[in-house]
Amino acid sequence: MTAQYFAPVASPQHPRSAFADRHIGPAPADQDRMLAAIGYSGAEALIDDAVPAAIRTDRPLDLPPALSETAALERLRELASRNTVLTSMIGLGYHGTITPGVILRNVLENPGWYTAYTPYQPEISQGRLEALLNFQTVVSDLTGLPVANASMLDEGTAAAEAMALAHRASRRKEPGTFLVDADALPQTIEVIRTRAVPLGIEVATADLGGGLPDGDFFGVLLQYPGASGAVRDLEPVAAQAHERGAQVVVAADLLALTLLRPPGESGADIVVGSAQRFGVPYGYGGPHAGYMAVREGIQRQLPGRLVGVSVDADGAAAYRLALQTREQHIRREKATSNICTAQVLLAVMASMYAVYHGPEGLAAIAQRVHRHARGLAAGLREAPGVEVVHDRFFDTVLARVPGRAAEIVEKARLGGVNLRPVDADHVAIACDETTTDEHIGAVGRAFGLDGAPPAGALPDGALPDGVQGDAFGELRRESPYLTHPVFHRHRSETAMLRYLRRLQDKDIALDRSMIPLGSCTMKLNATAEMEPVTWPEFADIHPFAPVEQARGYLELIGELEDRLAEITGYAKVSVQPNAGSQGELAGLLAIRGYHAARGEGHRNICLIPSSAHGTNAASAVMAGMRVVVVKCDDGGNIDLDDLHGKLAQHGAALSAIMVTYPSTHGVFEETITEVCAAVHAAGGQVYVDGANLNALVGLARPGEFGSDVSHLNLHKTFCIPHGGGGPGVGPIGVRGHLAPFLPSHPLRAEAGPQDTGVGPISAAPWGSAGILPISWAYVAMMGPDGLRAATESAIIAANYLAARLAPHYPILYTGRNGLVAHECIADLRKITKETGITAEDVAKRLIDYGFHAPTLSFPVAGTLMIEPTESEDLAELDRFCDAMIEIRREIQRVADGSHDRGDNPLKNAPHTAECLLAEDWKHPYTREEAAYPLPALRDGKYWPPVRRIDQAYGDRNLVCSCPPPEAFED
Structure with a gap:
């Protein structure tokens, strides 16, 4: 194909880019016919009549001119080349993995899967619902608990949701204390802290290796294996916790559970974690499917989505989302969670990874990982000045090297391997599916061993001593898993390919027809936008790799944040929130932090119109606010009399109003600027839900017409695909006074304001960074004229x-x-x-x-x-x-x-x-x-x-x- 095919010259009558002409469905002549049917002779007249003059921006978008697909991909190649892909043996919940080619091409790169919508219409979602039921079965079997949900956003947010679930299950009225093992993943601890603060929950950390400390706790979180690599028996601590009436949460590694006793057999009430290492690339932190499984008795309080089995009109078995009364648009402020976006596409990939490998294949991968870790440990024990800290581990070896950690990490980096410096005296090395004997040799040389693989490394075909013997002792797994026929039938690639096609054919996605969902904006996700996602330079970067190895990512993220700020009229944008619901929470926490910094922490009332998205109310409650509903008039607009009455009643305690604009009723409300002014006069902040931003881009900027903060749905306006109900990205834009209260991250100072930030909203510093090239490409190829034309x-x-x-x-x-x-x-x-x-x-x-x-x-x-x-x-x-x-x-x-x-x-x-x-x-x-x-x-x-x-x-x-x-x- 020639460059001319990809980048034809735009028509002089229509100066927007050639890409925009392909993204926008109706040709100019067709738009003329559509306008005539509406009663207009031109687009400008319609826009003038539809969009209130009070919100219209007085300046065009100050963005670079549109790039052709070829030029955009060349620029993305340039950015990708600034990333350095090393072998990362960092761990911390992120591991190298091999995506089977049949899954890469036929799921991740297949619009039949990535353009599907959340399965709220189950009759046309049977394929992805079956894949999600497979995911739930994998999680349930491996964790040893009877019920698992259809994915969470990541491990950190899953743990935070588990904290809230543990509190509900404890039936305590007071906030209480949640105890976290000091050996939990550091980012998980901090996400839990972020979510606990507005709820009044105290988070305590302690070394639980020797048992529970004194005190009263409603819940306890253990990491299995620990962040240090240590594998400890969960049962004694779980028994102590239950004696005190506390719920036990375990954050567990799914691959390790093929060899280790399941947490459910050791007393866990809730198990959470990530399915990332089941075939999903790093993507610099996401998107990845988190998971949650629960014991019998609390499944009806499980957050997120749950796929169940029912029957159709003829009595045939059929899949659907169970317990839908938990959906936020129904429960609003009574919702148990504001998880509106799961990670369906990634959960499908993980489930198919398990289908592809089966229980024997997963166990073989786990054994190989463990073999490399054991071989490494054996070699390091012979190295001078090195102490292997733990005797029992799965994939991560913790080495004590007094005063030499930085030196060893740098030597390994020069040898092509990233290690994790825990502190000045300790280095952690995590093995994974991609680890080879050559990698082990490079690590050994960094520690001062000779060029040969360390003593104890074994040939690929051999099993390490103890994998079927005493490596894990009483913690060795005995119970079977993945016994269902689906995990045994699809061993050949032919069978796997046909299984994926059979499921795909059951569903309606954008590759088959339009999906006319209001407020969900199911529009084209162009191939040129999607292509860079699987490039190794973007896909294979560990989120905690040294920042100098991700220069291209940081430049791309910076450009995207700046362009989103220009589009919305805000001073600063953070892309960390990895779903629209998380963006809502981040925005409300920024408002909360702003009030607290001004000595007005008592402001806790959030006004929400009755027409608002259901997640708004759930997010407000999770941000520690009290919801007060504002009525709408017969025209679907905010009732100004009711608003002023609520402001008079609650003004002294007013924190914010959450407004969707255009409204959820699909109307440009004429009084939005009056609403903003009234709230500001009462001392509150204005949150404009950006779900409908696709009706504003190029015409109006929320940051100019009175809003203080918005979340933006990149999976709507900016073309990241829904993937059957996730991935999603929900960055927030804020005016300057709220910028100090954007999300931050404990492991990456560059990710946000460290001293004043609200803490991490997601486990990874830049959230689902791996799919940000999609939105970057969309904005770049549409250009300012194309973006306005799309609106x-x-x-x-x-x-x-x-x-x-x-x-x-x-x-x-x-x-x-x-x-x-x-x-x-x-x-x-x-x-x-x-x-x-x-x-x-x-x-x-x-x-x-x-x-x-x-x-x-x-x-x-x-x-x-x-x-x-x-x-x-x-x-x-x-x-x-x-x-x-x-x-x-x-x-x-x-x-x-x-x-x-x-x-x-x-x-x-x-x-x-x-x-x-x-x-x-x-x-x-x-x-x-x-x-x-x-x-x-x-x-x-x-x-x-x-x-x-x-x-x-x-x-x-x-x-x-x-x-x-x-x-x-x-």
Whole structure:
């Protein structure tokens, strides 16, 4: 392919970049037709009427001119070349791993997996739900606990969530004390501290090698193996903790658990950790799938998402998210967690790594890792002036070298290996799946041994003494794991490839059709943006490697932060939060820190409009604030009278207001500047939720029209893919007075303000740094004109859909001139009252038309919130409108009696091929009406794998690990 293919010249009539012309779906002529349908002759007139003048910026985006794909990739290559990829034997929860090629290409690099959305519509998510159930089974089996969730954000935040869960399970009303083993990962300890402070929980650390200290604790966290590498028996400490009424949390290494006694067999109540070393690259810290498993009795308090097994309308086994009442948009301030983004794509990779290797393969990898660690330890014991501190370890050897740590670490670095200097007298060396005898030899030379591998190293085929003998003694694992057939059937690459394809084909992702989810912004994730993620220079950098080895990363991060600050009008941006929910928390903690620094720590009231995203309230509670709800008026706007009343009532204690703009109702509220001014006058801060920033970029800047802080969803506006429900990145932008209170990190001073920062929000210094090249590339290739054009196109598309659908479905909220912002809400409540057909029936019927449903019953029950994004072309927009209009005709047939009210294509949707082929077709409508309501569906028909799933059955009969194959038999 020539450079001309990748970088054609932009049209002089449309000066935005050629990439922008491909990212934006409707061609200029198509946009003209869309504008005519709305009633406008040009985009500028529509934007002037839709976007309030009070928020419009008076200056264009000051960003570099757009780059072509070729130029952007060349620049990223240049940045990547400034990173130095050494063999990192640092450990601390991050390990070298080998991603099987079949998983790399067919999951991580496959849009069928990475463009999928969170499986809230389970009928079209059976493939990724099965993969997540496999993940839960892996975690449950290895930890020895009965229930595991479908991933967390990382190990540090999982441990912090475990602290909160332990407190709930203890049923104590007072905050109390959480005790953490001093041998826990340092970043985990600090993330726990960050999360504990606003909740009033005291975090104490102690060396628990000799048992529990005196004191009262509601929970205890142990690291297994410890950060130092030590493997200790958990049972004595767990027994002591239970005697005192405390919950036991264990942060455990999944690979080590193939050889070590599971924590669940030693008394653990909760086990957390990371699945990173199951085939997921470093990525300079993420994204990686954290995990959590719990004992019987507290599974219904488990944070995050839980995949369960239920049945469909025909009684067939089917997967779905269990216990969905915990979802934050339902529970709001009563939510147990603000985890709205799991790490689904990475959990899928980890689960497939286990499927690929099976229990024998995982054990072999663990044995090889342990063999190298034992060989290294044996050699170091013979080196002069070296003491191996621990006799029992899995992969990490701690060497005592009085006064020589820095010297040894530098010698190893010159030999191509990064070691971890624990202090001036100790060096830690962590072995992993990628470790070779040559690496062990290089480490030995750094310690003063000769060039041969240290004594005790064994050939690749041999097992070390004690792996099946006394290396772990009574801690050796005896119980089986991964016994389900799925972990034994796919040994050949052919079988694995077909298994992945079979699961992928069950789902609807962006590679199949548009996903018109309101507030979720499912738009194009271009191949050129995605390509750099797997480059070794980005993928293979340890998050705690010396900063001089990550110069390219730091430059990329700095450029991205600066460009996001320019786009939003803020003074400073931090990319550390690794999900939108974490960005919310970070922003609120910054506000909390600001008030405290001014001697106003008593300010703890957070005003939240009733229309807000559900995570807002959960985040406010986790930030130690008390939620007060502000009403919305009949137009969906903040009720100013109610706002002023709440300000008068709570002004002295007001901390902040959290506003989503444009509103969750899909409207540009005219009074936003008045809201901001009133809150500021009362001494509060304004938090603008950036979930809908894609309707503002290039037109308005939150930092200019009155906001003090926002989180930005890079997985929405800035093109990081959802990956089935994660990865996500939720950086925050702040005005200058809040900059001192951005996230910091204990192991990297460069990551944030050390003296005044709120502490780490995620385990890694720059969060999910490995996917930041995606957003960097998007901004670089769109350029200032393309970014603004994308915003305009999103607004045009939403208003076009509203105009086409309004004659058939009432559009619930509009702004001035009857216009919407970037999304619109179709109101089915009157239709339901008249016909019995619900919004859920329409959502399920859309599956028969080949579409993922819009957002169902949020923010208003009985509605569908629709967002087309700028990436969908006119043909796809019309295909969706045609489907919705035809469904309305089907509803009318119910209304006029042509269709039975209880037995019709909508109530029975979706229809599988199997149900349509049944010999005894009893329905009063034809099979053709069920399968092909529009002629175009005969070309590339999507067939759902299951019929409508019984949600209540799955909650009453909770099954959250792989069921036996017999469960799927007729």
